[in-house]
Structures are given as C-alpha cells and as structure tokens.
Amino acid sequence: xxxxxxAIRRVLSGDVDAFRLLVVRYExxxxxxxxxxxxxxxxxxxxxxxxxxxxxRQLETFDPKRSRFCTWLLTIARNKCVNAIKRKxxxxxxxxxxxxxxxxxxxxxxxxxxxxxxxxxxxxLPPRLKTxxxxxxxxxxxxxxxxxxxxxxxxxxxxxxxxxxxxxxxILEPYAQGGS
Amino acid sequence: MKRKEIYTAWxxxxxxxxxxxxxxxxxxxxxxxxxxQPSGDAPSPRRANHILDRRxxxxxxxxxxxxxxxxxxxxxxxxxxxxxILMGSTGY
Numbered sequence: 001x002x003x004x005x006x007a008i009r010r011v012l013s014g015d016v017d018a019f020r021l022l023v024v025r026y027e028x029x030x031x032x033x034x035x036x037x038x039x040x041x042x043x044x045x046x047x048x049x050x051x052x053x054x055x056x057r058q059l060e061t062f063d064p065k066r067s068r069f070c071t072w073l074l075t076i077a078r079n080k081c082v083n084a085i086k087r088k089x090x091x092x093x094x095x096x097x098x099x100x101x102x103x104x105x106x107x108x109x110x111x112x113x114x115x116x117x118x119x120x121x122x123x124x125l126p127p128r129l130k131t132x133x134x135x136x137x138x139x140x141x142x143x144x145x146x147x148x149x150x151x152x153x154x155x156x157x158x159x160x161x162x163x164x165x166x167x168x169x170x171i172l173e174p175y176a177q178g179g180s
Numbered sequence: 181m182k183r184k185e186i187y188t189a190w191x192x193x194x195x196x197x198x199x200x201x202x203x204x205x206x207x208x209x210x211x212x213x214x215x216x217q218p219s220g221d222a223p224s225p226r227r228a229n230h231i232l233d234r235r236x237x238x239x240x241x242x243x244x245x246x247x248x249x250x251x252x253x254x255x256x257x258x259x260x261x262x263x264x265i266l267m268g269s270t271g272y
Contacts, residue, residue, distance in 0.1 A: 019211055023204045032197045045203075052207045118190045138194050172183045 004069055011059055023052055026073055029139065033074060036134040037081040039123060047084060051077045067148055074135070075149045082127045114172070121171045125164055132157055133164035 003021065010018035027048070034048050054076050055062075062072050125133060132150060135141040136157070141149075146157045254261070 016212060017208075020204060020208055023207050027203050027207075028197070028199050031199050031203075032195060035197045036194055045200075048203070049207050049210060053210050056211050114186055115190050115193065118187075122194075138191055168187075172186060 005064055008059060008062065008064075008069070011056070019052075019056055022055075022069065026070055027052075029070065030073060030077055032139060033077055033134060034081060036122070036138050037127075037130060038084060043084060047077070047080050051080055054080070068145075071145050071148055074141075078131050078149050082131065085127045117171050118168060121168050125167065129160050129164040129167075132160040136161050137165075 004025070007018045007021040011022075030048050030051060031044070034044050034051070038044050038047060051073060055073055062069065067075075122130065122133070128150075132146055135146045135149065136143070143154050143157050147154050150157065152160075
C-alpha cells in the first residue's frame with residue numbers, strides 16, 4: 001500500500017515508468033473483472049488497456065483518502081464495461097464463455113452442460129446485476145467496496161446480489177442431488 | 181454431485197483467468213505514447229470527475245434538449261401565439 005502511494009506520487013511528479021508497478025499489481029484483478037463481464041476477448045484486452053490509460057490520465061484526481069487505488073480502478077472498469085455492454089447490438093449477443101483457461105477434470109465430472117448453462121445465465125444478467133454478482137461472488141469483494149464501485153447503498157448491493165443468485169439458482173435446480 | 185459443489189467449481193473456473201505476459205508492456209507503450217502523457221495543467225473539476233461520472237446530462241446536452249423543446253413547442257403552439265399577437269395588435 002505504501003509503495004503504491006509512492007508509485008502514484010512518482011508518476012505525478014513525472015516518473016511515468018513508476019506506473020508499471022500499478023499495472024503489474026492490478027492487471028490480474030482487472031482482467032478477472034473485465035473478463036467476466038465482456039464476452040469478446042479482443043474487447044476485454046482493449047477495455048482493460050483503456051482502464052489503465054484512463055487511470056494514468058486522471059491520476060491527479062485519485063484521492064487515497066476516499067478509496068483504495070484498486071477500488072478506483074474497478075470503478076473506471078465498471079463504467080467502461082457497462083458502456084460497452086450497452087453499445088453492443090442485440091444480434092451480437094453471445095454466451096459469456098469463460099476467459100482463457102484450460103478445462104479441468106472436475107469440469108468434465110460436473111458436466112459441460114451445467115457449466116455452460118451457468119455461463120449463459122451470467123451473460124444474460126442485466127449489467128447492473130452482473131457487475132455486482134461478479135464483484136461479490138467471483139472476486140469476493142466486500143459489500144462496502146461494491147457499494148462504492150457501483151455508487152449505491154449497501155442494501156441495494158445485497159438486493160441485486162440476491163436477485164442475480166436467484167436467477168442462477170434456477171439453472172442449478174435440475175442438478176441438485178441432495179445438496180444445497 | 182451437490183449443487184453447491186457445482187456452483188463452487190463454476191466460480192473457481194471463472195476466477196481462473198490467464199493474464200497475457202505482454203499485457204503490462206502494451207499498456208506502458210500506450211502510456212508512454214505522446215498522447216498518453218499527463219497534461220501539465222491541473223484538470224478542471226468537471227474534466228477530473230468525468231471519468232467517474234455516471235451522468236450523461238451535461239450542459240451541451242441540456243442546451244440541445246431545451247432548444248428542441250422550444251422548437252417543438254413553438255411549432256405546436258405557434259398558431260395560437262400568432263393569433264394572440266394578432267389579437268393584441270388589432271386591439272381586439
């Protein structure tokens with residue numbers, strides 16, 4: 001955290017290379033977030049780059065007293081992703097396939113069908129539910145941080161999360177075998 | 181297979197994102213490009229907050245909407261206004 005603030009201070013004083021520390025530290029959480037919101041691999045890369053570029057250009061406005069740098073970065077990413085989703089034409093709608101990874105034996109055991117249906121259900125969530133769901137369930141972010149990123153109350157975060165989970169639960173119903 | 185296990189497996193699968201090794205380099209290339217340099221001037225509050233601002237209602241948009249509203253209003257009620265002006269000018 002201290003080295004992060006120091007890197008920001010150095011960037012603002014003209015040492016542009018210091019920004020690399022921030023990129024390297026947050027590229028992974030950013031890619032997880034963007035990768036779970038956008039279907040197109042090229043668009044994910046473009047948006048993730050744009051987020052860092054926007055953060056660099058607006059770094060003067062970042063106030064460490066108001067939020068953590070990661071929260072600020074995710075807020076920018078959230079807004080860019082929601083705008084990108086809204087711009088997308090309906091016929092371009094595609095399943096939100098998982099970001100790059102290899103399939104594990106567990107995937108095979110669980111069954112492609114169920115996982116694919118969950119992927120599709122996630123892709124079909126409205127942006128306001130999807131962003132909250134990804135932050136809470138996939139990225140394990142606390143409610144307080146999600147509320148800050150979304151610009152909504154804590155109660156609204158819980159409500160949106162509950163609605164998103166309800167939709168996914170329906171998908172899982174046929175696969176339930178004694179567990180909850 | 182329990183439902184919770186499936187859900188956990190699915191979540192873990194979605195968390196497992198590979199980050200391209202050259203990503204940071206590509207970002208830094210764009211950052212170091214001339215247009216990526218931060219401006220020396222302090223940004224205005226409006227520009228500074230623009231990136232985090234969810235509102236789409238800025239002053240030019242509001243002005244354009246007002247102009248459209250006035251035009252439509254004038255076209256719709258223009259004849260009534262003209263009649264009133266005519267009545268006023270003729271002292272009716």
